[in-house]
Amino acid sequence: MTALFYIAAVVAVLATVLVITRSNLVHALLYLVVSLFAVAVVFYTLGAPFVAALEVIVYAGAIMMLFVFAVMLLNVSADSPLRVPRSAWIGPLVLVAVLLAELVYGIGLSNHALHAGEVGPQQVSAALFGPYVLGVELASMLLLAALIGARHIAAQPEVPDTEDPAGARDEG
Amino acid sequence: MAAVSLDHGLILAAILFVIGFVGLLTRRNLIVALACIEIMLNAAGLAFVVAGARWGQADGQVMFLFVLAMAAAEVAVGLALAIRFRQSLGRLDVDDADEMKG
Amino acid sequence: MLRLLWIIPALPAAGFVLLALLNRRLSRRAAAVIGAGSVGLSAVVALLIAVSFITSPPPGDAYRQVLWTWFDVGGLAPQVAFYLDAMSVIFVVVITFVGFLIHLYSTEFMERDEGFTRFFMYMNLFVASMLVLVLADNLLLLYLGWEGVGLCSYLLIAFWQKDVQNVYAGRKAFIVTRVGDTALIVGLFLLFTQLHTLEIQPLMAGAAKEWAAGSGVAVAAAALLLGGAVGKSAQLPLQTWLPDAMAGPTPVSALIHAATMVTAGVYLIARTNVLYTLAPDVRLAVAIIGTVTLLYACFSALAQHDIKRVLAYSTMSQIGYMFLALGVAGWSAAIFHFMTHAFFKALLFLAAGVVIEALGGEHDIFKMGGLRRKLPTAFWAFIIGAASLSAIPLVTDGFYSKDLIIETSLGAVDGNAWLWLGALAGSLLTSIYAFRLVFVVFFGEQQTPVTLHPRWRMKLPLVVLSVLSVVGGFVWLPGWMGGFHPLETFLDTALPVTQTVADSFAYTGVSALLTSLVAVVGVALATVWLVESRAALERFAARPTPHDVQDFWLHGWGFDWFYEHVFVIPVKWFARVARDDLVEPAVGGIAWLNVQAWRALSASQNGQLRLYIGVAGVGVAVIVALVVLR
Numbered sequence: 041m042t043a044l045f046y047i048a049a050v051v052a053v054l055a056t057v058l059v060i061t062r063s064n065l066v067h068a069l070l071y072l073v074v075s076l077f078a079v080a081v082v083f084y085t086l087g088a089p090f091v092a093a094l095e096v097i098v099y100a101g102a103i104m105m106l107f108v109f110a111v112m113l114l115n116v117s118a119d120s121p122l123r124v125p126r127s128a129w130i131g132p133l134v135l136v137a138v139l140l141a142e143l144v145y146g147i148g149l150s151n152h153a154l155h156a157g158e159v160g161p162q163q164v165s166a167a168l169f170g171p172y173v174l175g176v177e178l179a180s181m182l183l184l185a186a187l188i189g190a191r192h193i194a195a196q197p198e199v200p201d202t203e204d205p206a207g208a209r210d211e212g
Numbered sequence: 213m214a215a216v217s218l219d220h221g222l223i224l225a226a227i228l229f230v231i232g233f234v235g236l237l238t239r240r241n242l243i244v245a246l247a248c249i250e251i252m253l254n255a256a257g258l259a260f261v262v263a264g265a266r267w268g269q270a271d272g273q274v275m276f277l278f279v280l281a282m283a284a285a286e287v288a289v290g291l292a293l294a295i296r297f298r299q300s301l302g303r304l305d306v307d308d309a310d311e312m313k314g
Numbered sequence: 315m316l317r318l319l320w321i322i323p324a325l326p327a328a329g330f331v332l333l334a335l336l337n338r339r340l341s342r343r344a345a346a347v348i349g350a351g352s353v354g355l356s357a358v359v360a361l362l363i364a365v366s367f368i369t370s371p372p373p374g375d376a377y378r379q380v381l382w383t384w385f386d387v388g389g390l391a392p393q394v395a396f397y398l399d400a401m402s403v404i405f406v407v408v409i410t411f412v413g414f415l416i417h418l419y420s421t422e423f424m425e426r427d428e429g430f431t432r433f434f435m436y437m438n439l440f441v442a443s444m445l446v447l448v449l450a451d452n453l454l455l456l457y458l459g460w461e462g463v464g465l466c467s468y469l470l471i472a473f474w475q476k477d478v479q480n481v482y483a484g485r486k487a488f489i490v491t492r493v494g495d496t497a498l499i500v501g502l503f504l505l506f507t508q509l510h511t512l513e514i515q516p517l518m519a520g521a522a523k524e525w526a527a528g529s530g531v532a533v534a535a536a537a538l539l540l541g542g543a544v545g546k547s548a549q550l551p552l553q554t555w556l557p558d559a560m561a562g563p564t565p566v567s568a569l570i571h572a573a574t575m576v577t578a579g580v581y582l583i584a585r586t587n588v589l590y591t592l593a594p595d596v597r598l599a600v601a602i603i604g605t606v607t608l609l610y611a612c613f614s615a616l617a618q619h620d621i622k623r624v625l626a627y628s629t630m631s632q633i634g635y636m637f638l639a640l641g642v643a644g645w646s647a648a649i650f651h652f653m654t655h656a657f658f659k660a661l662l663f664l665a666a667g668v669v670i671e672a673l674g675g676e677h678d679i680f681k682m683g684g685l686r687r688k689l690p691t692a693f694w695a696f697i698i699g700a701a702s703l704s705a706i707p708l709v710t711d712g713f714y715s716k717d718l719i720i721e722t723s724l725g726a727v728d729g730n731a732w733l734w735l736g737a738l739a740g741s742l743l744t745s746i747y748a749f750r751l752v753f754v755v756f757f758g759e760q761q762t763p764v765t766l767h768p769r770w771r772m773k774l775p776l777v778v779l780s781v782l783s784v785v786g787g788f789v790w791l792p793g794w795m796g797g798f799h800p801l802e803t804f805l806d807t808a809l810p811v812t813q814t815v816a817d818s819f820a821y822t823g824v825s826a827l828l829t830s831l832v833a834v835v836g837v838a839l840a841t842v843w844l845v846e847s848r849a850a851l852e853r854f855a856a857r858p859t860p861h862d863v864q865d866f867w868l869h870g871w872g873f874d875w876f877y878e879h880v881f882v883i884p885v886k887w888f889a890r891v892a893r894d895d896l897v898e899p900a901v902g903g904i905a906w907l908n909v910q911a912w913r914a915l916s917a918s919q920n921g922q923l924r925l926y927i928g929v930a931g932v933g934v935a936v937i938v939a940l941v942v943l944r
Contacts, residue, residue, distance in 0.1 A: 060235030186285030310921025
């Protein structure tokens with residue numbers, strides 16, 4: 041299991057690096073999907089099969105699908121990729137190296153073992169319907185808000201009628 | 213099942229987070245920037261799950277669920293905005309949005 | 315008769331006012347009459363008062379005349395009051411009489427000058443101020459006169475103001491004497507705060523009663539007054555202004571810088587002699603300053619080639635003799651020398667003026683020569699003057715006064731052999747430089763033609779002063795010559811008697827012989843030098859070391875250079891720096907800093923999302939570091 045963890049970790053890291061370095065947008069998104077799959081495997085090795093499934097279904101499935109649809113709508117691949125000069129990477133890399141060093145230092149490199157045994161869906165559900173029920177309700181409201189908001193923001197406004205002094209009217 | 217080290221898990225989360233951050237700072241494509249945000253959120257969720265697995269409790273996974281819901285909402289709205297962005301500015305370059313200049 | 319005392323300074327003052335008000339509307343003749351006449355009338359009154367004072371002295375040998383109270387503020391209520399005693403009589407007579415002769419001379423000397431009226435205006439103001447100075451009953455009135463003569467000195471040195479060098483000379487005189495004047499006024503403050511009065515007689519009495527000999531306050535007061543005297547009398551270290559003051563017209567040099575103003579310091583010290591008796595160390599300093607200055611000036615005079623500068627250094631030297639006398643408590647001897655010096659120095663300057671005018675403005679003695687037959691009056695005047703200056707024995711008044719000083723420097727209780735030797739050496743050098751001047755100017759080959767001859771108004775003063783330079787000394791004969799000394803008796807009513815060491819060598823005839831010998835030897839040396847083996851000596855003088863030494867003496871031993879670099883240049887630099895408001899750049903700097911900071915901040919607001927995120931990331935790194943590293 042430990043070996044699986046490390047393999048999946050390496051895959052995740054490599055895939056993520058490729059995400060940020062590809063100039064072709066669709067390639068980047070696909071690599072992101074790979075990274076998410078790898079992270080799901082990591083979840084499984086940590087004894088959290090429920091979130092592993094969720095990661096695959098929701099994250100790699102729904103969210104990435106949204107990205108793909110957006111790319112289709114925007115017809116991005118028809119554009120020329122935006123070039124970033126090599127020198128633009130230096131500053132961010134330095135900053136990030138510092139940050140990573142601090143985090144690693146803070147976390148430490150010891151070998152505390154994790155709790156043996158998995159935490160299955162029953163426990164998670166019990167927690168969700170128990171102490172965290174309020175959070176669940178709020179999350180659902182959030183999703184509703186996002187749904188409505190996204191629809192309104194993305195809708196094409198109607199071309200304003202020149203005879204109508206009241207201005208443009210949103211469709212629907 | 214697990215003899216995976218806590219610290220290694222957290223370090224993995226840190227690495228993923230940091231990679232996402234670099235991408236956010238560097239890439240000019242708006243969609244890629246949104247993807248980088250997703251990477252960072254995913255990494256944070258991983259940290260939560262690792263922490264939950266440390267104690268053998270469900271709380272970590274619950275937090276991950278909430279993070280997931282939030283990420284989904286954010287992506288929906290973000291992509292809708294990206295569509296409008298493309299409509300008004302003509303292309304998806306983040307650097308074009310500089311009306312806050314000065 | 316003594317009640318007419320106030321007229322003496324009032325007449326020249328009135329002359330000044332008239333000339334000032336009616337300046338343009340007066341003809342030359344009228345201006346001359348007012349200018350010279352006021353001083354002449356003043357001289358007549360002075361003589362009458364002197365006669366009255368001598369024949370029937372007032373009680374206490376002093377006469378005091380109060381005119382009005384000047385002001386009354388916070389315990390200080392000086393009056394405009396005049397005080398006449400034996401010393402003042404001498405000064406007043408000399409100032410008015412010699413002053414009148416010089417004014418008469420000036421009516422001819424300045425006749426072609428366009429500033430004729432202005433000249434007499436300033437001269438009258440000067441005479442009035444000088445008279446106020448010597449007649450003042452309190453130190454504040456004395457200071458008024460002191461400042462007045464300083465002002466007139468400045469105005470008259472810079473009289474030909476179209477040439478900026480003259481103005482610089484006047485400015486230098488004013489500033490250098492100012493240093494001394496500041497010491498003087500501080501001394502006045504000290505005296506007033508300690509003794510609560512500035513009237514001279516009560517001041518002296520109070521000091522004698524309340525201050526112990528050698529006490530700090532007496533030393534301070536005496537030293538401060540000495541500072542003032544040193545400035546006005548052009549002694550070391552404030553002597554640099556006098557040679558440059560020769561830029562003024564010759565009558566100015568004769569009156570102000572020879573006979574009267576420069577002796578104001580001598581007057582001050584003699585007047586406040588009680589303070590110096592109470593502070594013997596300061597009095598010793600007076601003697602040392604006098605001796606060193608007289609030697610310094612003699613060497614410098616030897617190297618000069620401007621006729622008036624030789625005489626200027628000569629004046630410095632003779633005043634050094636007076637200071638020397640004051641320093642060994644030879645008060646009356648100093649006054650005697652003041653009197654004889656006024657006669658022969660004025661004579662020398664006026665004769666020099668004749669020579670300068672005759673040669674069309676030439677000052678360089680090496681361009682003169684052979685004037686013996688062409689200007690006989692000037693020649694004889696110069697001979698008599700130089701002889702008197704060199705103290706040629708028996709027939710000149712300079713001999714009697716200078717010999718007296720030399721005697722006193724050794725024979726007084728406070729005298730010592732070093733001072734005596736210095737005085738003797740000075741005497742030798744004096745005769746050398748004096749006769750060097752005579753020989754170079756009047757003998758040898760004539761270099762410049764004579765274009766103008768003096769007429770009676772320039773010749774008469776020369777004749778009168780020549781006579782005085784011969785007979786003026788007979789009022790105080792030395793002991794070994796019979797002891798006829800009416801002047802000493804007269805002055806003893808005003809000044810303390812000099813304490814002498816009994817049976818001192820100094821008062822014997824041998825000592826006088828030595829003095830005489832020194833003077834004559836000096837003349838002989840000058841003769842040898844200049845008349846006989848001039849060529850040989852010129853070759854010697856042309857070699858580097860003597861030439862450098864001569865150059866060094868020519869420039870007054872580098873005092874000007876030293877003062878220029880140590881004081882003038884730093885002050886001018888600082889004035890230039892401070893001229894553009896020093897504080898403003900500092901204030902402006904704050905504004906500039908703000909603008910730069912604004913620019914930097916503005917640049918960071920470039921609307922770029924990635925930059926903003928990056929900055930936020932930096933903040934995160936910092937915070938994490940703080941947390942992790944705690």
